[in-house]
Amino acid sequence: MAETIKLQFNIDGNNFVDAGAASGKVKKTLTQLGFDPAVIRRAAIAMYEGEINMVIHADGGVADVYIDSDKIRIVLSDKGPGIADVELAMKEGYSTASQEARDLGFGAGMGLPNMKNYTDEMTVNSKVGVGTTVEMIINC
Amino acid sequence: MKVKEVKALLDAVVETGEALMDMEVKTACGSDMMSDVLAFVKEEGLLLTGLVNPQVVRTAEMMDIKVIVFVRGKVPSAEMIELAEERGMVLMRTQMPMYVACGELYAAGLVPRK
Numbered sequence: 001m002a003e004t005i006k007l008q009f010n011i012d013g014n015n016f017v018d019a020g021a022a023s024g025k026v027k028k029t030l031t032q033l034g035f036d037p038a039v040i041r042r043a044a045i046a047m048y049e050g051e052i053n054m055v056i057h058a059d060g061g062v063a064d065v066y067i068d069s070d071k072i073r074i075v076l077s078d079k080g081p082g083i084a085d086v087e088l089a090m091k092e093g094y095s096t097a098s099q100e101a102r103d104l105g106f107g108a109g110m111g112l113p114n115m116k117n118y119t120d121e122m123t124v125n126s127k128v129g130v131g132t133t134v135e136m137i138i139n140c
Numbered sequence: 141m142k143v144k145e146v147k148a149l150l151d152a153v154v155e156t157g158e159a160l161m162d163m164e165v166k167t168a169c170g171s172d173m174m175s176d177v178l179a180f181v182k183e184e185g186l187l188l189t190g191l192v193n194p195q196v197v198r199t200a201e202m203m204d205i206k207v208i209v210f211v212r213g214k215v216p217s218a219e220m221i222e223l224a225e226e227r228g229m230v231l232m233r234t235q236m237p238m239y240v241a242c243g244e245l246y247a248a249g250l251v252p253r254k
Contacts, residue, residue, distance in 0.1 A: 016193075016194075016195070017194050017219065019195065019198070020194075020195060020198035020199075020201075020202070021198075023198075023202060024198065024201055024202075027201070027202065037204070041202070041203070041204055044201075044202040045178055045202050045203065048178070048198065048199070048202045049178060052195075103193075104174070104191075104193050104195050105172060105173055105174035105175065105177075105189075105191045105193070105195060105196065105199070106174055106175050106195070107175065108173055108175030108176055108179070109175075110175040110176065110178065110179040111175065113179075114175075114178055114179045117179075
């Protein structure tokens, strides 16, 4: 593809049922564009984990996805409480998820580490009281 | 193993995906924790779970899991069935508890590849 394909989604923070819908749409778009299934799977899982995080922790946010033939860039921005200690949040097993999130099968403290595992680059910028931006790059 | 063999072994009821009974599944995992499914499942296959909410179907979608079996007599909601239908997935339910359902499939040869 010659030009970058840009997709934007508003993630509703009060809707546990629709959480994941944006990731599903990205997965569908990447499939239609003919990307390698392994790449699609990595992008879909990483974005889904991020989307769930935004719903669980940050009352939603915005997801921007930039698709090029050689890489997929996903930027998740929220105006949530922010992460006080990003290094701690990146540790497997550390979680501050609510009981509601745990009842849905999340909150194992695997989200951020898993996002890092499935992507080639991940940057987390967060400020307490302001919000968090997570940028992920998946090389194709 | 074909999906219809899974159905027979688990004495399961099909909620959606009756047309996909001849599809092959090569592996399975059992978990009520979607976080762990997202982190540890390497191969596409079958998911056994006692958790019932739409995020189970979403998780399976991201993981390329095409077959979900609800254990312990759990019944998926109409919303979940619709989500699964749209995605070409099979949803089944069995009265068996997780341990027994996993054991039946494992003993019949549905073993994850090393």
